[in-house]
C-alpha cells in the first residue's frame with residue numbers, strides 16, 4: 132500500500148491548506164479521505180443522465196443527498212451554485228467548476244471554455260475550484276493558456292485547484308484510448324506538472340493496449356496501473372471518478388484499489404444518484420466503509 136502525502140507536505144500556502152483541511156478533516160469521515168458528489172453532468176451530457184432517477188433533475192435533491200450522505204463536497208457549475216447552494220453553504224463544501232461544455236459537438240477538438248472565475252468561487256464560499264483539462268487534443272495549447280490564468284488566480288487567492296485530467300482526441304485514440312493506462316498515467320503526470328493540487332482521473336484500463344508506445348504495451352494488473360498513476364501524480368492528491376453506472380462490486384473494487392494505491396478519494400456521481408434516494412445512501416455507506424480503512 133502506498134501512503135498519501137500529508138497536506139502539511141504539499142507545499143501549500145495558508146489559504147489552500149485551510150480549505151483542504153476543511154474538506155478532508157471537517158467533513159465526510161474527517162479522516163483525510165474524500166468522497167465528492169459531482170453534479171455537472173446536466174451540462175456535460177445533457178438531461179439523459181437524469182432519466183434513470185428523475186428526482187436527480189432537481190439540484191436541491193442532489194444537495195440534500197450530499198448533506199444526508201455527509202459528502203466531503205459537491206462539484207457544480209456556477210448557475211447551480213448561485214441558485215441552489217445558498218441553503219447548504221457552510222454545510223457541504225463547494226467545489227466550483229470553472230469550465231465546462233456540452234457533449235453536442237464531437238470531443239475530437241475538445242476545449243472546455245472558462246465561464247466562471249476564482250473570484251466567483253471566493254464570493255460563493257467555495258473550498259476548491261475545478262478545471263477540466265483535455266490532455267492531448269489538437270487545441271491543448273489554448274487549453275493550457277486558459278488554465279494558466281485559473282492556476283495563477285487560485286494561487287493568488289489561496290484556493291485549492293482540482294484538475295479533471297481527461298485525455299481526449301484522435302492522438303489519444305491512436306495510442307490506446309482515453310481510459311488506457313498510457314492516457315490516464317500521462318494525464319495524472321500532466322496535472323502534477325501543471326500545478327494541480329488535486330487531480331481527478333478515470334480508473335485506468337490497462338487491458339486497452341496502446342500498440343504505439345511499447346513501454347506501455349504490457350499486461351499491467353489493475354492495481355499496478357493505479358499504483359503507477361498515483362506515483363505519476365506525485366504530490367498532487369488523486370481522486371478517481373465513477374463513470375457510467377456499473378455494478379456495486381465493481382465500484383467497491385475500484386474504490387479499494389484506488390485507496391490501496393495511495394489515492395485520496397472518490398468522486399462518484401451517476402453511480403450514486405442514478406438510483407433511488409435510500410439506495411443511494413446505502414451505497415454511500417458502503418463506499419465510506421472502504422474509505423474508513425485508509426485514514427491519514
Ligand SMILES: O=C[C@H](O)COP(=O)(O)O
Pocket residue numbers: 169170171172206372373374375398399400401402
Ligand atoms: O464531473 C463529472 C464527473 O466526473 C462525472 O462523474 P460520474 O462519472 O461519477 O458520474
